Amino acid sequence: MSTNSTGSYRFFQKLYPLSLLAQLISKRATGCLRVFTDIACWHIYLEEGKLTYASCSDKLLERLDNQLQKLSQKIPTLLNVNRTQIRLMLDTKTENQPSQTDYLAICWLVNQNYINSAQAAILIEELAKEVLLSFLTLKQGNYEFERETFWDELPKFCYLDLRTLVEECQKQLQQQHAQQLTFTLQQRSPQTKSFPTPTKASIAAEQPSSLATDLDVPEDDDESLYLPPSNKSLYTVACIDDSPTVLHSIRSFLDENTFAVVAIKDPIKALMEILRSKPDLILLDVEMPNLDGYELCSLLRRHSNFKNTPIIMVTGRTGFLDKAKAKMVRASGYLTKPFTQSDLLKIVWKHLK
Numbered sequence: 001m002s003t004n005s006t007g008s009y010r011f012f013q014k015l016y017p018l019s020l021l022a023q024l025i026s027k028r029a030t031g032c033l034r035v036f037t038d039i040a041c042w043h044i045y046l047e048e049g050k051l052t053y054a055s056c057s058d059k060l061l062e063r064l065d066n067q068l069q070k071l072s073q074k075i076p077t078l079l080n081v082n083r084t085q086i087r088l089m090l091d092t093k094t095e096n097q098p099s100q101t102d103y104l105a106i107c108w109l110v111n112q113n114y115i116n117s118a119q120a121a122i123l124i125e126e127l128a129k130e131v132l133l134s135f136l137t138l139k140q141g142n143y144e145f146e147r148e149t150f151w152d153e154l155p156k157f158c159y160l161d162l163r164t165l166v167e168e169c170q171k172q173l174q175q176q177h178a179q180q181l182t183f184t185l186q187q188r189s190p191q192t193k194s195f196p197t198p199t200k201a202s203i204a205a206e207q208p209s210s211l212a213t214d215l216d217v218p219e220d221d222d223e224s225l226y227l228p229p230s231n232k233s234l235y236t237v238a239c240i241d242d243s244p245t246v247l248h249s250i251r252s253f254l255d256e257n258t259f260a261v262v263a264i265k266d267p268i269k270a271l272m273e274i275l276r277s278k279p280d281l282i283l284l285d286v287e288m289p290n291l292d293g294y295e296l297c298s299l300l301r302r303h304s305n306f307k308n309t310p311i312i313m314v315t316g317r318t319g320f321l322d323k324a325k326a327k328m329v330r331a332s333g334y335l336t337k338p339f340t341q342s343d344l345l346k347i348v349w350k351h352l353k
Contacts (some may be wrong), residue, residue: 310332
């Protein structure tokens with residue numbers, strides 16, 4: 001990750017929030033991801049890939065105050081909190097702690113017995129969701145990753161699963177886009193009594209492009225879109241999977257008159273087998289012993305013979321971060337287990353065309 005000085009943030013670059021988070025999770029990173037834009041600064045603190053806190057300089061006090069009000073309905077002691085004192089704490093910023101004062105306020109609440117550690121963890125999770133919602137929509141800015149911070153000296157109240165939080169936020173953003181699209185359709189057709197229900201395709205067209213949606217397999221039910229071209233020839237498809245059942249299914253799903261299937265069980269030997277067979281398309285299992293699919297995909301992309309060969313990741317994982325990670329290693333597509341013959345043929349013909 002780049003580590004820029006604060007003076008270089010004037011020239012922003014294109015940001016891929018999902019890729020940044022996926023990389024940090026896969027490396028089980030410990031430290032702080034700082035992301036700077038022209039309007040705010042985001043701080044995401046991690047320990048061994050787990051989220052310990054997330055903050056944004058924009059609306060810092062408003063965000064904390066709103067969450068404290070919600071919690072006060074369940075925690076009576078919060079009704080006695082001196083909000084003016086908390087505001088003063090948040091407004092007091094030092095050179096080394098520019099936007100982490102909200103976390104210091106939470107530590108203060110625990111020390112004063114207004115909330116306990118478990119309640120602090122709930123508060124931190126709710127704040128993190130708000131921060132991640134705004135972070136995931138970023139399009140440009142600059143970032144750095146700091147491995148050693150003053151954060152190490154502070155108490156930790158929770159270690160949150162960042163993958164789960166991001167997926168929850170992504171679903172919420174998709175729902176918001178669907179609602180916005182429905183409202184837009186209504187505004188454009190004020191005299192129409194009924195309006196079309198937004199589809200996944202229409203939502204994707206309206207919402208900002210993301211690393212996750214780039215890898216989604218189309219859900220069009222028109223099989224004719226995925227039939228082989230009229231001038232068909234024999235295609236070689238390499239399947240790398242440690243499961244004999246999956247390999248057998250793929251072999252049976254692909255017509256032997258059109259496809260020559262090369263089944264490879266051992267990921268360590270896969271590179272040599274692929275060099276020998278020179279496939280037109282590669283189906284690559286993600287979770288394999290000794291060498292996972294992401295690592296193997298990255299290795300294949302470094303070889304001049306396979307820079308442009310379609311590589312489809314095959315996995316039971318459907319999370320946004322998994323798809324972002326596939327994008328990072330330049331995978332061409334994503335096929336989710338269990339899959340039908342129709343699912344397989346759709347994505348195969350999509351990329352062979």
